[in-house]
Amino acid sequence: MKPLLLPNRLKNIGWILLLPSFVVGLVFILFENKFPNTKINVFGFFGDAILSSKLEQQFRVSSVDLIPNLIGICFLVGGILVMFSKEKKEDEFINQLRLNTLQWSVFINYSLLLFCFLLVHGLAFLNVMVYNMFTIIVIYILRFQYLFYNHSIVKNEQ
C-alpha cells in the first residue's frame, strides 16, 4: 500500500512557510502587546454555544485579529507540507521511519497533554490547548529530521 504523500518540491515551500511563522509566532507570544492592531472583519462561526437555538445568528461577519490567525495558518500549512512531502528518494525504510515517527509524536503529544491535564488548571489550560494544536507537527518534524540525518551521516562501508 503506497502512502499518501505530496511531491518533493512542496517540501521547500513548506519550510519557507514554517520557519518564518515559527519565529514570528514565538516573537508574537513574547511581545504580543507591541504588535500593531490588525483587526479585520471576516465571516465565520462566532458562536459561544454550539447548541444555541439562534444558530443562524452565530454565523456572521465579525472582527478578528489578523496576525495570530495568519501565523497559525502559515504554520499549519508549512508543517503539513514538510511532514507529508516526499524525500528526494522515497523507499520502504523512509516509510517505516515516517510511521514510527508519527506514532512517537502522537504518543508524546498526548503524554504532554495528560501531564498538563493533571498540572495546569483554569484559564492557563487554554494556552495549553493553543500550543497543543501544533505539538504533533513540531515533534514529528524534529524527530523525523533527527532520525533521517542520523541515518544519512553513517559512513559508507566499502
Next chain:
Amino acid sequence: MNNKIKVERAIHNLTQEQLADLVSVTRQTINAIELKKFVPSTVLALKICRVFNKSVDEVFSLESNE
C-alpha cells in the same frame, strides 16, 4: 533477522550506495538492513538476492528467538 548482505557486498565488490542503486532504494535502507535496524519487505529481499544471485535463505535467516 540475520543477513549476510555485508559479506555478499564484499564478495561482489559493491558499496552500499551501488547496491542501493541496483535495488532502487536509499543507501540508508541498505545500511539499516545490515545493522538489523530494519527488516526489508519480501520484494526488496528478493531484489537484493537477485543482485547476489543467491536464494533468500542463503542471504537472510531467522534468529534463534524468531
